[in-house]
Amino acid sequence: MKAIASRTELLLHADPAFAAGSGSFSSGLETLAEEGWVTSVDALEDLLDEALVYRWNSFDRVFLVRAYQCSDTDGLSLLDDQVDVHLLGESVRKSSRRAGHALLGVWARLGDMQLARLREAIPAGAHLPVAQAAVAQTRGMSLADIEALYGWQVISTYSSSALRLGLCGHRSIQQLMTRASARLGELLANPVPDGALPRAWTPKHDIAAERHRHSDMRLFAS
Numbered sequence: 001m002k003a004i005a006s007r008t009e010l011l012l013h014a015d016p017a018f019a020a021g022s023g024s025f026s027s028g029l030e031t032l033a034e035e036g037w038v039t040s041v042d043a044l045e046d047l048l049d050e051a052l053v054y055r056w057n058s059f060d061r062v063f064l065v066r067a068y069q070c071s072d073t074d075g076l077s078l079l080d081d082q083v084d085v086h087l088l089g090e091s092v093r094k095s096s097r098r099a100g101h102a103l104l105g106v107w108a109r110l111g112d113m114q115l116a117r118l119r120e121a122i123p124a125g126a127h128l129p130v131a132q133a134a135v136a137q138t139r140g141m142s143l144a145d146i147e148a149l150y151g152w153q154v155i156s157t158y159s160s161s162a163l164r165l166g167l168c169g170h171r172s173i174q175q176l177m178t179r180a181s182a183r184l185g186e187l188l189a190n191p192v193p194d195g196a197l198p199r200a201w202t203p204k205h206d207i208a209a210e211r212h213r214h215s216d217m218r219l220f221a222s
Helices: 002-014 029-034 041-068 073-086 090-109 113-121 128-139 143-164 170-188 203-212
Strands: none
Touching: 002 128, 002 143, 029 143, 029 203, 041 073, 041 128, 041 143, 041 170, 041 203, 073 113, 073 128, 090 113, 090 128, 090 203, 113 128, 128 143, 143 170
């Protein structure tokens, strides 16, 4: 029964109709497109692979697993401080906190007192992987399911952003998402090792995120 409950929660959180704020962020893609870094579907796919492998899998996923293993608000708050120290760019830090704050806010408004208390304990906004793990714990989701969910969310958010920006058509996005899904499966087949250190190397995304706030026209918050 626990496995079934976890899977139904996974479907709930993966549904774009269950708005939790992630659609407001393009992770620098808007600026990369504006400045000519994305001129083909192949370039878009390379950028998505970079975001998935060298940011989510090696950084966000590490903190997601650590936070999932925390059993109290104090531990999550300390871990949140570690995420903040490891994120170098101001825009990336702000986006992560805004997205995490929005996610916890959804459940606070739905009456989840445990998540509401965590939201109050970190008034600046819990970083996204910490908020994701806390929601997963409270909602009874398994670690394997939330890793799949939030890895997929990177692909989904990136792809929907590309469509909104007019970088490619629906068929190209479907092909891209299919290949990215296979890539995610490869990553998930290898669990995060005990004691793994968070690391990220996505310089194009990070620089674009910092430059984004200077853009005259913006569809996205990042």
